Amino acid sequence: MQESEAKIRIEQLREVLRENSRRYYVDNAPTMSDYEFDTLMHELERLEAEFPQFDSPDSPTRRVGSDLDAPVGPNAERDARQGFVQRPHRYPMLSLGNTYSIAEIEEFAARADKALDGTPFSYSCELKFDGTAICLTYRNGRLVQALTRGDGIQGDDVTGNVRRIANIPQRLHGDYPAEFEIRGEILMPYEAFDALNREREAQEEAPFANPRNAASGSLKLIDPEEVAHRGLWCTLYHIPAESATFESHSQALDAAASWGLPVSEDRRICHGIDEIKAYIDHWDGARKFLPYATDGIVIKINELACQRALGYTAKSPRWAVAYKFKAEQACTELLSIDYQVGRTGAVTPVANLAPVQLSGTLVKRATLNNADQMALLDIRVGDWVFVEKGGEIIPKITGIDPAHRSAGALPPAFPERCPDCGTPLVKPEAEARWFCPNQDGCPMQIKGRLLHFVSRKAMDILAGEATVEQFYDAGLARTPADLYDISKYQLLSLEGWQERSAQRFLDSLEASKQVPFERVLFALGIRYVGETTAKGLARHFGDIDALAAATKEQLLEVEDVGEVIAGSVFDFLHKEEHLEMIARLRAQGLRFDGAGKGAALSDVLAGKTVVISGNFSISRERMKELIAAHGGKAGSSVSARTAYLLAGTKPGPEKLKQCAKLGIPVISEEEFRAMLPEDIATAGSGLPPEGVSAAERGRIPSPSGDKPADADTEKNGQNVEELTLF
Numbered sequence: 001m002q003e004s005e006a007k008i009r010i011e012q013l014r015e016v017l018r019e020n021s022r023r024y025y026v027d028n029a030p031t032m033s034d035y036e037f038d039t040l041m042h043e044l045e046r047l048e049a050e051f052p053q054f055d056s057p058d059s060p061t062r063r064v065g066s067d068l069d070a071p072v073g074p075n076a077e078r079d080a081r082q083g084f085v086q087r088p089h090r091y092p093m094l095s096l097g098n099t100y101s102i103a104e105i106e107e108f109a110a111r112a113d114k115a116l117d118g119t120p121f122s123y124s125c126e127l128k129f130d131g132t133a134i135c136l137t138y139r140n141g142r143l144v145q146a147l148t149r150g151d152g153i154q155g156d157d158v159t160g161n162v163r164r165i166a167n168i169p170q171r172l173h174g175d176y177p178a179e180f181e182i183r184g185e186i187l188m189p190y191e192a193f194d195a196l197n198r199e200r201e202a203q204e205e206a207p208f209a210n211p212r213n214a215a216s217g218s219l220k221l222i223d224p225e226e227v228a229h230r231g232l233w234c235t236l237y238h239i240p241a242e243s244a245t246f247e248s249h250s251q252a253l254d255a256a257a258s259w260g261l262p263v264s265e266d267r268r269i270c271h272g273i274d275e276i277k278a279y280i281d282h283w284d285g286a287r288k289f290l291p292y293a294t295d296g297i298v299i300k301i302n303e304l305a306c307q308r309a310l311g312y313t314a315k316s317p318r319w320a321v322a323y324k325f326k327a328e329q330a331c332t333e334l335l336s337i338d339y340q341v342g343r344t345g346a347v348t349p350v351a352n353l354a355p356v357q358l359s360g361t362l363v364k365r366a367t368l369n370n371a372d373q374m375a376l377l378d379i380r381v382g383d384w385v386f387v388e389k390g391g392e393i394i395p396k397i398t399g400i401d402p403a404h405r406s407a408g409a410l411p412p413a414f415p416e417r418c419p420d421c422g423t424p425l426v427k428p429e430a431e432a433r434w435f436c437p438n439q440d441g442c443p444m445q446i447k448g449r450l451l452h453f454v455s456r457k458a459m460d461i462l463a464g465e466a467t468v469e470q471f472y473d474a475g476l477a478r479t480p481a482d483l484y485d486i487s488k489y490q491l492l493s494l495e496g497w498q499e500r501s502a503q504r505f506l507d508s509l510e511a512s513k514q515v516p517f518e519r520v521l522f523a524l525g526i527r528y529v530g531e532t533t534a535k536g537l538a539r540h541f542g543d544i545d546a547l548a549a550a551t552k553e554q555l556l557e558v559e560d561v562g563e564v565i566a567g568s569v570f571d572f573l574h575k576e577e578h579l580e581m582i583a584r585l586r587a588q589g590l591r592f593d594g595a596g597k598g599a600a601l602s603d604v605l606a607g608k609t610v611v612i613s614g615n616f617s618i619s620r621e622r623m624k625e626l627i628a629a630h631g632g633k634a635g636s637s638v639s640a641r642t643a644y645l646l647a648g649t650k651p652g653p654e655k656l657k658q659c660a661k662l663g664i665p666v667i668s669e670e671e672f673r674a675m676l677p678e679d680i681a682t683a684g685s686g687l688p689p690e691g692v693s694a695a696e697r698g699r700i701p702s703p704s705g706d707k708p709a710d711a712d713t714e715k716n717g718q719n720v721e722e723l724t725l726f
């Protein structure tokens, strides 16, 4: 690889890995499978070794992923009202080197043999639990502190929440040291995970992608009461050698078990590589019957003196390694290939499959990523293909079964022209994908951008795929700014729209004017600007004028913004049509400032905890933001400290009962909005905009015309598309 190509690739890899690391650790919503992430990380490691001139101390290869979500610094105590206080780890919390290859485990063992030079030692083989890491401190036999891994140096203090996890003892018994630390994993067993997701879906909340995300999301809940109901579970696997005196790791864990701490019984002491391999083979199959998720095996040198001799790299110990299991696969027939055009113009081949069961769901479609990937797989329609789940969200094809190929099957031809608008496709340098360059005229791109704009994580406007399609076909919307010019009269002239659905749509448009700048910025759909980058940019620059005036160098000052993102933001904000659209959106009342300044709308709810239940005219997520924007705290369960229960349609009967018992007032959405200052109270209040006749206002709505937008905007996940590098 040429030096210039390597530079671009290294930068792309760093950005993608950083963004995904944040999605994994902070948002609990990964968009990449562990395997893809690890493969990209290994590619970056190789490139950095080959091209040391591009070394950077903050490369993801040198940093432990961070789950920190609250600000650090002198105001940490105050800010903890929103998040958690951060506290330093006494000993850094490192991660483990990992591999998917047995040959590399053999190399690990050979290296240990060589380095320990005849000193007898053994291995402790353990399950690799797939949850979120925790560090507990016990003083005089009492649990005094629980910290998340955070960035490895300091973690969030989640002691209150950890106290509500049933199998973590508050008090120890036996012969425990006066003070020690013990580390392990917080897990959500499958049963609790399924129950939680059923409940979330019933409440129209996005389900968690997997038990790991559910565990780490639950551990970061503000209300310990709620944590207690999540069915979390803990297993402990490491006492830092400095924290207690033992000869071996296994003795330390046996002792911990004797003090009443939850330690896995599935550990084995192995002597040599054959016993390690036998352990791996056993658990590769047996883990499917465990009640919780595991994603590999951890192999540790057992003797602590040997561990000390081997030491650490910047990121992980040299005395341990993780062997990771590949995701579950299914094999099925490839029926046909569609070519989808995303909002950026990227063309993604999507496979239509004979339906097959995979990790509990029926898979009918899978992504093939790009033309190179198709060529690499040498895939043909009619082949039997292997499917895996990427990030457990979008399945992907990872291989074919050559034994099943029928004679005469021809390789599919990747289209030369856009399947939607017919424009010849182009492949930019250093991109793995083909693009339709017709940004302003290609219907799929235009609709894709609109759909991204209205999606729940962006402007949260009540419109889904079918609605956007309808607006497009009727010539009502080409850019997001057009949406705000649509009148009720125009809506009612469209098929299937009724007074009520039209009003709900207009209300959601009105409510979107309160969406904070960082989400508006994300909604604009600037390439490579995902939610977290948008947040970073908004907080750094404060408003759109400062952002638009920024030079590329100034953009590079924002944490985690590299040249690719800086270039993309700069180009976007220097295009006449984008500036015009922003000016229109601004005139229509959208927020293009107020970021990074606390941005509270009022303090009418200061010091009050409002619990919400049921459905509202805006999503529950937005309702919680609205409460926070007025100084309140959105609680999730009713207690004596609750100020109000804000009840929408179909509130939870248990919550109502609890309110009746504790004498807590139950208020409707209208009553709630009436508490807010005038200008905000009308947003999304159900009032028709001016110019709507009394006759229209009086018409009886029919629910049949309503389309739940959230359901179909979420699955598009267009921001996901931006990060595919395969």
Ligand code: IVH
Binding pocket: 094, 095, 096, 098, 126, 127, 128, 129, 130, 132, 133, 184, 185, 237, 238, 298, 317, 320, 322
């Ligand atoms: S030992 C210094 N043992 O996997 C290393 N980690 O990818 C201490 N994990 O950070 C970690 N099961 O969160 C260890 N049996 C096990 C584990 C385990 C899961 C997690 C842990 C670690 C990560 C590394």
